[in-house]
Amino acid sequence: MGDKCVIVSQWTSMLNIVERHLKRRDVCYTSITGAIPTEDRQARVDSFNVPDGEGTLEGTQGALFLFDLNKPMTVTKSTFWRTVRRCVYVYCGIEVIGTHVGELLYCTGVSMHPTILHGDLVIAERLSVKLGNVHRGDIVGVLSPTDGSLICKRLTHKQLDRIYDCELLPKGRVPRGHSFVQGDNTMSSTDSRIFGPVPDGLVEMATIVTKVGNAGKTLWRHKKKTVAAGVALFYLGDWLNQLRRESHIRALYAKEALKFGQFPISAENTPRRVTVLVNRDANERHVNDKFTKNALPLLHLAGIQVDIIKVESPDQMRSIASVIDNTETDAVFIVGGDGTLAEFLTGMFAERKPELISTIVPIGLFPGGNDNRSLQLLIPNLFQRKDDVRLQCESAMALIENSTHVVHPFKCSISSTLPPTPEVPSAVVPSLAIETSETTETIPTDDPNENAETSDAIANESVEDTKDNEEKPKRRPEEHQEGTVVFALSDVSAGWFRHIEQRKHKLWYWFGWKRKFAYFWEMLKRSPVPLEAEITYEEFCTGCRQCRPAVIQEKPKWRWWHMFTGTPKYANLNVRKNYSNVVNENCGRQHTDKIVASDLIIANVQTDQNVSETSRLELIANDGEATGRFDVICDGWKRCRESATSLSTDPDFYSKKLTASKIDLFVKSLPSFIPKLAIAGDWRTLEDYSNRKVHIEATDKIVQLFVPRQLRFDHDS
Incomplete structure (x- = not known):
């Protein structure tokens, strides 16, 4: 411009x-x-x-x-004082390092020829002196006993060492607490032969590390050590820089949260109450530390009452979700990944009483999982980057700012395709009981005590059978139980790419290369055998009179005083769209297809509330028969380069794409090494998969989810 x-x-x-x-x-x-x-x-x-x-x-x-x-x-006043403050920090840092660690020295004189020449710059360190790690033959810096200047000599003898031909030591031994130093050029050196042994307290500098002029030769001579030290220093510097940057970002978010905490409220009102459910086992047990460091301080600064519950099992998570309501808390903040969120939603919709559905509270999700696919599908432009402290802070700020978004979970169930086993008719049981009673009655005895003992034994057996039946626990939906129902927000996936993404966390010792190495190592050991499945899906419908119930408007109740006040009018807060005039001929139409893929994903994609009242299912799969080991490695490395965690960056990688509202998956063949599916990030083993049906359905159930809208700070803030 x-x-x-x-x-x-x-x-x-x-x-x-x-x-x-x-x-x-x-x-x-x-x-x-x-x-x-x-x-x-x-x-x-x-x-x-x-x-x-x-x-x-x-x-x-x-x-x-x-x-x-x-x-x-x-240059404003604040800029000037900021510059002065930085100069003071730099000076203090240099002073501390020079006093306690080491410094760069300029040497003059010829007393150390040929080791150190006149005008050489040398690097000296002080840690060896402080740790008492000075040995004979080391070059040290000593304060001269004559004038107090710092001189460079070689330590030749330590305390109690024997020395011959030294007039200053009549006993021929170095005194305790002293050291004997000499220069390499004995003809032109003023050392302990002139002023005697020096006290150990005058030894300031320890081993002379290297001469700056010969640094290149020294590094080339020790190539392996140089490379190892360089890599270690690089990662150490990057780690320290990341710590500094994250600490600064936390301070910026803390200032934003403090604005809400300083806002006055009425004495009649109570602070917001938030219940935090922490999955202690999520993300290799690191999620609790991340939440305590990045999100919990923001909630406290915002003046929110926080109640933390550390959940120990999925059953406990589902039990809490089935009973918690808006009388106990204003919001629930889930600390975990997609599996933790799925357990909470399952307890909320599958185990909650129908009359308590209206008391559901909004939910916040702390991105503490390995993938966080739920948030990636909802906000793909923010949550593609992993292990970002800003995303964890933004999740807490979304709850503080009450930034909610309506989402619809999907329902997934695994059932058997075999007919149920016939049960024994209940009419047979009484006849057996009658025969038993008749048999017992036809055994007369003369002893009345024996008859009493026999009747008591029969009664005790019946009581024990009743107790055994009562002590049997009720069956709850587990991973491999028949008829498992799971509500989730993320996806259902299978194949080698999902397996490798889960496997990479065990290769932590490869650091930043662990993901690329996981693709290479898995494909080096095994061939990507594709999975085969048949699907029956129902076309997605945004809403019509066939799939949406008719809107029934209740008439207001009439009372006698309405003769004077008029007919009452009540505002209907739950007004639903009327689909009675919407016709969709493809609604409910089913199709069948066959899939042979090494990467299968059925994602739950949210739709606009003005368009549809449910989410939709998007199935994508690649051509497994045409995908070999090299193809998996290449596409996996492309995902690593683009920081894509779940989907390929190549638009032509997936050969099959479809949208549906219901999908029935009949697995015909699975790789023998990974005979399982991932539902919301948790693996579910499919035992006898040829007789199993996986039913996935988009629902119209509503969840108010706290989601961030943007990243308010960048890395260089």
Whole structure:
């Protein structure tokens, strides 16, 4: 736009980003923020003489920037003191390192020829002296007993060592607590032969590490050690830089959360109550530490009452979800991954009493799992990056800001295709009991005590049988139990790519290369045998009179006083769209297909509430017969390069794509090494899979989920 331009943004985060970049370029600028009325929009732009078509304002809330690239940036008072503070930090750091670790020294004189020449720069360290790790033959820096200057000598003898031909030591031994030092050039060195042994307290510098001039030769001579040390220093520096950056980002989010905590509330109101359910086993037991460090302080700063429950088993998670309601808490914050969320949703919809459905509270999800597919499908532009402290902080800020989004889970069940086993008719049991009673009655005895003992024994046996029946626990839906029902938000997947993505976490010792190595190593050991399945699916329908119930409007109840007040009118808060006039001929139409794939994904994709009241299922699969080991490695490495965790970055990789509302999966063949499916990230082994049916259905059940809208800070904030 030339020297002067106007930059407009509706978001406060954009204001901070632009200001930061302008400061880095030393640009003089003026920022104007606030609500801009509609009639003042173009006038404000015209006042800055912006060329036509280059400046527009969208919305009423925006930020204006006017800067001139020809003017230097004015150094403000805050900038000056920030520079002074940084200089003080640098000076203190150098002083501490030089006093306790080591420093760079300039050597003069010829006393250490030929080891150290006149004018050489050497690196000396102090840790060996502090740790008492100085040995004979080491080059040390000693304070001269004559003038107090720092001299460089070689330590030749330590305490109680015998020395011959030294006039200063009549006993021929070095005294306790002293050291004997000499220069390599004995003809031109002033050392302990002149001023005697020096106290150990005067030994300041320890081993001279290397001469700067010979550093290249030394590093080349020790190539393996140099490479190992370089790699270690690189990762150490990157780790320290990441710690510094994450600490700074936490401080920025803490300031944002504190704004909500400082907002006054009435004495009659109570603070918001949030129940946190922590899955201790999620993400190799690291999720609790991440939540405590990144999200919990923000909730406290925002003035929220937090109750933490550490869940020990999936049964406990489902039990809590089936009874928790809005009288106990205002929101539930789940700390875990997709499997933890699926257990909570299963308890909420499968085990909750129907009359308690209206008391469901909003849910927040802390991205502490390995993949977090639920959030990736919902907000793909934010949650593609993993292990980002900003995403964990944003999940807490979404709960603080009450930023909710309506989502619909899907239902998945695994059942048998075999007919049920016939049971014994109940009419046979009484006849057996009658025969038994008749038999017992036909054994007369003369002893009445024996008859009493016999009747007591029969009674005790019946009581024990009753207790055994009562002590049998009720069957709950487990991983391999028949008729398992799971509600989840993420997906159902199978194949080698899902297996490798789960396997990579066990190769942690490869650090940043673990994911690429997992693809290479698994395909080196095994061939990607595809899975074979037949599917029956029902076409997706956004809503019609066939699949949506008719809207029934209840008439208001009439009372006698309505003769004077008129007919009552009640606002219906749960108004549903009327589909009685919508006709869809393809609704409910079923199709069959066959799948041979090494990567199968059935994802639960959310739809616009104005378009459909349910989510939709999207099935994608590749051509397993045409995918070999090299193809799996290449596509896996492409995913690593693009930071894609679940889907391929190549649009032509998947040969089959379809959308449905219901899918029945009949597995015909599975790789012998991985005979299982992943439902919401948790593996479910399919025993006798040829007689199993996996039913997946999109539901109209509603969940209010706290989700972040954007990342308000970047890594360089």
